[in-house]
Amino acid sequence: MAPKKQLNPLSPEFVHDFLAHAEASNLKRTLRRMTPLSPRKVICDGRKCLNFSSNDYMGLTFHPALKETAIEWIGRYGSGSGASRLVSGTIDAYLELEHEIAEWKHSEAAIVLGSGYMANVGLIPALADRKAVIFADKLNHASLNAGCQLSGARFIRYQHNDMEHLRKMIALNADNPVKIIISDTVFSMDGDIADPEALARIAHDNDCLLYLDDAHATGVFGEHGSGLAESSSAHIIMSTFSKGMGAYGACAVCSDEMKNYLINRCGSFIYSTALPPGVCGSLYAAVKLMRTEEMAEARRRLLANVDVFRNAMHAAGLDTGGSSTQIVPVIIGSADKALRISSRLFNDGILAVAIRPPTVPVGKARIRISLNACHTTEDIAFLIEKLIAAVRAED
Numbered sequence: 001m002a003p004k005k006q007l008n009p010l011s012p013e014f015v016h017d018f019l020a021h022a023e024a025s026n027l028k029r030t031l032r033r034m035t036p037l038s039p040r041k042v043i044c045d046g047r048k049c050l051n052f053s054s055n056d057y058m059g060l061t062f063h064p065a066l067k068e069t070a071i072e073w074i075g076r077y078g079s080g081s082g083a084s085r086l087v088s089g090t091i092d093a094y095l096e097l098e099h100e101i102a103e104w105k106h107s108e109a110a111i112v113l114g115s116g117y118m119a120n121v122g123l124i125p126a127l128a129d130r131k132a133v134i135f136a137d138k139l140n141h142a143s144l145n146a147g148c149q150l151s152g153a154r155f156i157r158y159q160h161n162d163m164e165h166l167r168k169m170i171a172l173n174a175d176n177p178v179k180i181i182i183s184d185t186v187f188s189m190d191g192d193i194a195d196p197e198a199l200a201r202i203a204h205d206n207d208c209l210l211y212l213d214d215a216h217a218t219g220v221f222g223e224h225g226s227g228l229a230e231s232s233s234a235h236i237i238m239s240t241f242s243k244g245m246g247a248y249g250a251c252a253v254c255s256d257e258m259k260n261y262l263i264n265r266c267g268s269f270i271y272s273t274a275l276p277p278g279v280c281g282s283l284y285a286a287v288k289l290m291r292t293e294e295m296a297e298a299r300r301r302l303l304a305n306v307d308v309f310r311n312a313m314h315a316a317g318l319d320t321g322g323s324s325t326q327i328v329p330v331i332i333g334s335a336d337k338a339l340r341i342s343s344r345l346f347n348d349g350i351l352a353v354a355i356r357p358p359t360v361p362v363g364k365a366r367i368r369i370s371l372n373a374c375h376t377t378e379d380i381a382f383l384i385e386k387l388i389a390a391v392r393a394e395d
């Protein structure tokens with residue numbers, strides 16, 4: 001995306017050229033002014049829209065239990081946590097939160113971290129150094145790739161979900177004693193899923209550590225929304241709390257011993273201030289909610305909406321790639337066409353962002369639809385009608 005010039009971000013000329021080039025290629029990113037009204041609706045740049053761009057899959061961001069517990073914990077513990085947990089101590093309620101997470105995810109232990117991004121860039125370098133080799137799915141999230149690069153390990157990307165290619169890459173590095181397989185469970189821009197059991201088998205057969213990122217499955221899939229990685233024997237499962245859990249932050253679930261190791265080795269845990277009490281209060285409420293009938297019903301509603309939407313896209317001859325989850329990309333092709341469709345939808349009162357390179361490959365720009373449990377049948381019908389019309393207008 002950058003013009004081919006020597007990288008010198010301190011030079012105003014470089015910054016200007018970079019932005020001009022991004023703009024000319026329809027790849028410039030800008031911030032839009034937004035006011036959330038509910039999990040379904042936002043005011044964006046002054047226009048009231050149905051929101052199909054948020055990862056608040058379970059619609060929990062406005063749930064009374066999350067809001068009230070956040071306020072209660074702020075009242076009890078204050079607005080900030082003051083320091084890293086290793087410096088000022090761990091607020092007792094945070095230990096209770098980790099206990100609840102570990103129980104919910106049927107794991108020995110859980111450790112809460114600042115965000116999904118912080119988790120991946122902290123955990124992976126704690127597990128791998130220059131002598132290690134990492135096998136990573138080609139479509140893994142950018143934060144996983146950043147963690148792999150930061151670790152200094154040999155970083156091999158296998159073809160997306162291609163277990164044969166993974167086995168081949170492992171065989172070529174069989175003599176390396178430290179081998180780690182890393183994969184998303186739900187891929188964030190394609191909405192398709194990995195096969196955690198197959199990955200666990202390969203890890204077991206080849207003496208690899210398995211690290212799974214369950215960001216987009218947490219809250220949505222698995223028993224009580226505990227994710228897709230749970231039934232595998234992954235050594236570490238990272239989950240974010242910013243999406244299906246309606247708040248912010250992340251956790252890793254692992255063995256007790258691994259947790260103690262991470263407390264001593266994970267840079268983003270050791271050197272960063274603990275999450276604020278309000279956020280942890282919301283998380284505590286979200287974890288408690290996961291096991292309720294209310295959430296089971298919300299999951300059924302969400303997945304039923306997903307089926308209706310995806311079937312309608314297929315019936316209209318639109319390409320949703322390998323999506324089998326609440327993330328449904330409608331693949332358009334060029335970035336400018338995707339932008340025009342997104343802007344047409346915006347004029348119709350639908351927020352559905354165009355995802356462009358470098359986030360997705362050139363020629364694979366898309367409208368990324370993410371559905372949530374609060375969308376109504378009418379919302380989905382409206383989206384289907386307007387999206388098909390917007391695509392047809394480009395034909």
Ligand SMILES: Cc1ncc(COP(=O)(O)O)c(C=O)c1O
Pocket residue numbers: 115116117118120141143184186188213215216240241242249250
């Ligand atoms: C697969 C995956 N992992 C990690 C993250 C980062 O999580 P967070 O937004 O909590 O930093 C994301 C965010 O989109 C993601 O899609």
